[in-house]
Amino acid sequence: MSLTLPWTGSRPVDATQPTFLDDVFAPVPSESETTALRVDGVLPEALSGLYARIGPNPIKPQPKRYHWFTGDGMVHGLRLHAGRAEWYRSRYVGSNSAHKALGRPLLPGLRHGPGDVVNTNVYAHAGRVWASVEAGMLPVQLDARLDSVRHGTFDSPRKQPFTAHPHRDPRTGELHAICYDAMVRHKLQYVRVSPQGEVSRVVDIPVQHGPMVHDCAITRRFVVVLDLPVTFSFKRLLTRAAFPYAWNDRHAARVGLLPKDGDAADIRWHEVDPCFVFHPCNAFDLPDGGVVMDVVAHRRMFDRSRSGPEMDSGARFERWTMPANGGRVVREVLHEVPQEFPRLDERLTGEPYRYAYAVGIGEGLGDDGRRGGLPLFRHDLQTRTTAQHDFGPHAVPGEFVFVPRVAGLADREEDGWLIGFVHNRQSGCAECHIVNADDFTGPPQAVVHIPMRIPAGFHGNWIADTELRA
Numbered sequence: 388m389s390l391t392l393p394w395t396g397s398r399p400v401d402a403t404q405p406t407f408l409d410d411v412f413a414p415v416p417s418e419s420e421t422t423a424l425r426v427d428g429v430l431p432e433a434l435s436g437l438y439a440r441i442g443p444n445p446i447k448p449q450p451k452r453y454h455w456f457t458g459d460g461m462v463h464g465l466r467l468h469a470g471r472a473e474w475y476r477s478r479y480v481g482s483n484s485a486h487k488a489l490g491r492p493l494l495p496g497l498r499h500g501p502g503d504v505v506n507t508n509v510y511a512h513a514g515r516v517w518a519s520v521e522a523g524m525l526p527v528q529l530d531a532r533l534d535s536v537r538h539g540t541f542d543s544p545r546k547q548p549f550t551a552h553p554h555r556d557p558r559t560g561e562l563h564a565i566c567y568d569a570m571v572r573h574k575l576q577y578v579r580v581s582p583q584g585e586v587s588r589v590v591d592i593p594v595q596h597g598p599m600v601h602d603c604a605i606t607r608r609f610v611v612v613l614d615l616p617v618t619f620s621f622k623r624l625l626t627r628a629a630f631p632y633a634w635n636d637r638h639a640a641r642v643g644l645l646p647k648d649g650d651a652a653d654i655r656w657h658e659v660d661p662c663f664v665f666h667p668c669n670a671f672d673l674p675d676g677g678v679v680m681d682v683v684a685h686r687r688m689f690d691r692s693r694s695g696p697e698m699d700s701g702a703r704f705e706r707w708t709m710p711a712n713g714g715r716v717v718r719e720v721l722h723e724v725p726q727e728f729p730r731l732d733e734r735l736t737g738e739p740y741r742y743a744y745a746v747g748i749g750e751g752l753g754d755d756g757r758r759g760g761l762p763l764f765r766h767d768l769q770t771r772t773t774a775q776h777d778f779g780p781h782a783v784p785g786e787f788v789f790v791p792r793v794a795g796l797a798d799r800e801e802d803g804w805l806i807g808f809v810h811n812r813q814s815g816c817a818e819c820h821i822v823n824a825d826d827f828t829g830p831p832q833a834v835v836h837i838p839m840r841i842p843a844g845f846h847g848n849w850i851a852d853t854e855l856r857a
Contacts, residue, residue, distance in 0.1 A: 407455035407695040411843040414444045424472040428833035432470040436851040439464040441509045442844015446488045454630035455695035459485045460506030464533045472835045480505045480518045481535030496538030499546040507551035508846040513584030514856035523548040523568035541584035552602040565603040572597025599632045604670035606737045612643035634690040657709045659716040663688035668729035668743045676711030698749045725749040728786035732800045741769045781813040790849045801825040817841035
């Protein structure tokens with residue numbers, strides 16, 4: 388069914404929002420490390436590498452001004468090898484502010500923009516581990532034990548603002564990204580990075596109002612550009628808000644298709660009903676020249692809350708179709724339950740695919756739902772059905788990532804595991820669950836018990852040993 392959203396106008400600040408400094412969001416007091424890891428079940432021997440996830444962990448939080456998106460970055464990692472859980476470590480990402488507060492020397496490398504806090508994603512590229520964020524900051528290189536090494540946009544000698552969400556083309560190994568600089572509000576940039584870590588292409592894309600562009604998508608032919616109505620807010624900047632972005636009714640919502648080797652003049656723009664998307668799941672080309680993209684769409688965002696994303700934003704999993712002849716985006720609701728962090732078998736990035744995974748959000752995070760019990764969804768896009776994996780009544784899961792049993796091109800999307808951190812409200816500690824994708828509703832194959840808490844965070848990835856240089 389097509390969808391038109393009638394929610395317009397502004398609403399007062401919602402006092403029921405979490406502060407993002409308590410409960411599952413509360414920061415931990417320090418970095419930590421342990422090898423005392425109990426395992427229930429059997430860890431797959433084929434998993435040899437590091438599951439890493441990043442999120443905010445402010446060293447000196449200011450409750451009246453704190454916004455969840457601005458806290459000092461802390462990366463958490465669980466090392467698996469030969470059927471054993473070898474260690475868990477947490478380390479601050481080496482921003483100037485964090486290292487000054489911790490009494491550490493500043494890292495080498497290039498900086499860009501008014502700050503250098505990096506807290507949103509961690510992944511491997513060009514044989515190394517990288518943490519990244521958006522709004523003009525540059526990535527930070529980490530070593531295999533998650534200690535920070537240097538700042539810089541991979542191996543580029545230029546101060547190239549990057550993004551939290553690059554997408555690797557599984558056919559070429561290149562990264563594709565839509566980036567923005569908070570201090571330059573009239574343009575976005577399409578940035579391409581070679582498999583060797585060199586910035587190989589930059590295209591300026593004219594925009595108005597300084598839109599926040601958290602993520603993008605790619606197909607074989609296009610990079611999908613999201614230009615939606617969350618924009619830079621001088622009003623919030625003047626009130627000393629830590630996060631100067633807000634819903635903007637004056638900003639027209641649109642989606643652009645940029646040919647990978649094209650310029651800004653080649654973008655085919657499509658109007659879309661006002662909404663906001665943090666995360667597409669995947670996109671692919673249609674035979675007639677159109678494009679399909681699956682997203683989690685929010686009705687509005689950063690309208691009332693000053694401390695983080697609204698929890699009642701109506702986040703739904705939708706399929707967007709951009710017709711070949713332009714015009715409006717056709718929106719279809721695939722699943723109406725609030726959810727976020729959609730992921731797929733990334734061997735099929737940019738291709739038609741069957742399964743999408745997302746985490747239930749909202750219920751269980753408010754004052755009336757402290758027990759947790761949030762699910763992981765699997766959307767079957769072929770049968771248009773949804774299955775649910777339950778972690779138990781005390782569990783609050785974060786993002787889960789798909790790890791194939793066999794690397795290379797995908798032939799069976801369910802042939803692998805789903806890995807992610809789960810907060811256990813009963814114990815107050817973290818767990819890493821490894822779920823068989825081909826037994827999605829069944830019990831996990833293994834649960835690694837981590838004897839400390841991991842705050843609710845953002846994104847992460849499985850980094851296999853084979854992805855890293857010796």
